[in-house]
Amino acid sequence: MNINWYPGHMKKTKDLLQENLKLVNIVIEVIDARIPISSKNPDFDNLFRDKKRLIVLNKYDLADPNLNKAWEAYYKSKGWSVVLYNSTNNKELRKLDNAIAEASKEIVERYKKRGLLNRTIKAMIVGIPNVGKSTLINSLAKRKSAKTGNMPGVTKGKQWIRLTGNIDLLDTPGILWPKFDDDKLALNLAFTGAIRDEVIVLEEISLKFVEKMIELNKVDAILEKYDIEQGEKPLDILDNIAYKKGFLLNKTEIDYLRVANLLFNDFRNGKLGNITLEKPEELN
Ligand SMILES: Nc1nc2c(ncn2[C@@H]2O[C@H](COP(=O)(O)OP(=O)(O)O)[C@@H](O)[C@H]2O)c(=O)[nH]1
Ligand SMILES: [Mg+2]
Known part of the structure; x- marks a missing residue:
């Protein structure tokens, strides 16, 4: 079996992601709770090594409850913040707020020690296609309709969404590509719809x-x-x-x-x- 899938704009998007990474101190990595391995490219760990990480196990409403717990524990054991989340349910927004606040605690403390009291934490959302990045950002954006506008030193047109707890979220997600190591991985991505049906x-x-x-x-x-x-x-x-x-x-x-x-x-x-x-x- 062979899944031919190569997006042409891969390099351009990766460059943009690298550029945006420099602007943030927290990376919110959205993965699909039904395929926590296949939807999480191992290269991300190197790419985000200097950043505080929050893993969002998104679509947990579709996944197995026992395995949700097991995956949450697994990623926590890696030292990352983790939250099980359903982006389509606005009632869960507070859970996400809390998780982001928890993940940014250390950075806030560090700022405080240096006397930087009103410094905002900057976050961006990253993940492979179809994991729910846009849905997540839209739900946050709808609630906090106030956009902070362009910030100095930031590429023109870039928008930030102000979240609770002095956190600014970049309103465009960083799109990454899954890793097609083997057929098993590619199949999992195909099953869940992460690879467009037209190409399989x-x-x-x-x-x-x-x-x-x-x-x-x-x-x-x-x-x-x-x-x-x-x-x-x-x-x-x-x-x-x-x-x-x-x-x-x-x-x-x-x-x-x-x-x-x-x-x-x-x-x-x-x-x-x-x-x-x-x-x-x-x-x-
Ligand atoms: N059941 C469920 N569906 C979700 C969730 N998050 C996103 N979706 C759906 O997954 C699909 C892909 O979402 P989208 O935000 O476009 O993914 P993106 O490609 O990462 O931006 C859409 O049909 C969403 O409605 C979730 O937490 N639970
Ligand atoms: Mg999207």
Whole structure:
């Protein structure tokens, strides 16, 4: 299997990110709680080594509650601040405020010791595509509609959002690319929608997805959702969904693309339940 995916504007965006990094003291790294390994490029650790880090395990509402706890503990053990977050639920904003305040505490203390009392903390959001960066920024921006405007020494047009606790957040996220180390990683990104569906062969990926669900002991979620039998081979599951739903071309041939679209829509919207595809043990 081969996922061909190379964004042409990669270098330009990376340069911009590097430039913006110089302006901030906190990096808020958004990752997808369903794929905490695959959505977190190991290069980030080098890129952000001099910055205070807050890891946002976003979309935790779609992920497995037990594994959410395990991942939270894992990243905390690395010495980073961590928060489980749902960017689509404004009721959770305070949780994010608290996490950012907690992450910036040390920096505030350092400023205080140097007599810098009203210095704002500057933060930026980074992450790979589709983890929820824009949703997160928009929810913060909507609440605090007051933008602080251009700041001296900052590239013209750059906007900052003033958060509680004297924190300024850059309103444009830093986009990073996932690392396609192996097929497993690329598949996880495809399953969750981090790679645009146009560039992957959805029919092929849906079979891999079924295999993954079998491996995770989560195949029952699919069988129950579509009220089907498992059959003998993973492919039988796709066939059985098609028969059940009447997804047939010319009344005989199975419309695998339609099956794949249904399956991924349901998985990505949490309709197959709370599923996390990766466990902390995989990193040891
Ligand atoms: N269920 C759920 N969906 C989310 C969450 N955050 C973002 N999304 C959805 O994920 C998709 C990608 O979000 P977006 O903000 O565009 O990601 P970006 O590419 O990182 O800016 C959108 O459909 C969002 O509505 C979350 O915490 N929970
Ligand atoms: Mg975005």
